[in-house]
Amino acid sequence: MPELPEKYNHLLGSGAQYSMILVEPGVFVMGDNQSEYDDEKPEHLVEITRPFYMGKYPVTQAVWRAVMQNHNPSGFVGDHRPVEQVSWQDIVEGGQDDSVPEAFLDRLNRVFPSQMPGYHFRLPTEAEWEYAAKGGHKTALSSEQIQLFLKNSQATAANLYTTFAGSDQLKEVGWYSQNSHRETKHVEQKQPNELGLFDMSGNVEEWCLDWNDDGFYAKCKEQGVVQDPLNAKEGRHRVARGGSWFYGAVNCRVSYRHHWDPPLRYDNIGFRLVLAPVQ
Incomplete structure (x- = not known):
């Protein structure tokens, strides 16, 4: 298999583009035993x-408009701000109402298909999202760390990863209730994390592919390494x-989990794309 480039810029109509960063395979500790949740x-x-x-x-309004024929549902308007007021259904299924008759992902993969053979666009799984937020392959566990965890099941996440995506100080990496002035902000204005990803803590919440299940982590742990x-x-x-931007710091941590009804549209919820092998 040929070596994949570290970066991929996907060109869209109207001069818009979406920049992406390669996340290589690895093992990480998901969750946080020291959390209050x-x-x-x-x-x-x-x-x-x-x-x-x-x-x-996050997907910006310029990217959404380029794919969705100039439609823009956002409350805080600006090409370089994240798109918001988009539901999970708008992104994945479409047909929620006449404003989004066709899903964003369907249009993107059909009208502006990936130039990476065998790859297509979708939402990240919850595990992919947290892996990337915690630094991905840059912070992946060694074989010794894996064996130690399996043997002792120690609470290690707090010692391995920063509290927020790229820093223990949220003001360095994210827009939240204390610095956002109650609005979204242009992307890429704060520091990135280890992978070079921006705005993974704060600005807008990001839809993931999974259904929510509060007991899912316990089921995963039973498998050793899932x-x-x-x-x-x-x-x-x-x-x-x-x-x-709406929430306090505790809700912007890399391990924090939230969930919403799939048809919900709100001005603090957007999304981020992954480009992944077609299954």
């Missing part, structure tokens, strides 16, 4: 087995990660 427990080992590209920043987990069991809510 039970749904972040127990910590468990996850192996991401295939390389994928993660959006360098590979590429995805909670596909239908429930009521879909997962959203990363916190937003």
Whole structure:
């Protein structure tokens, strides 16, 4: 298999483009046993087995408009701000109402297909999102660390990763309730994390592919090292990660889990794309 480029810029109409960064396979500790929230427990080992590209920043309004024929639902208007007021259904399924008759991902993959053979655009799984937020392959566990975790099941996430995506100080990497002036901000204005990803803590929450299940982590831990987990069991809510301009710091941590009804549109929820091998 030929070596993949570290960066991928996907060109769209009207001069818009979406920049993505390669995330290589690796094992990481998902969750946080020191959290006050039970749904972040127990910590468990996850192996991401295939390389994928993660959006360098949330999907912007310029990207959404280029794909969706100049439609822009956002409340805080600006080409370089994240698109918001988009539901999970708008992104993945379409047809929620006449404003978004065709899903964003369907149009993107059909009208502006990937130039990477065998790869297509989709939402990240919750595990892919957290792996990338925690630094991806830049902070992946060694074989010795994996064996130590399996033997002792120690609470290690707090010692391995920064609290937020790229820093223990949220003001350095994210827009949240204390510095956002109650609005979204242009992407790429704060510091990136280890992979070079921006705005993974704060600005807008980001939809993920999974159904929410507060007990999913316990099921994963039973497997020792779970590979590429995805909670596909239908429930009521879909997962959203990363916190937003609206929330306090505790909600912007890399391990924090949130969830919403799939048809919900709100001005602090957007999304980020991955480009991944077609399954």
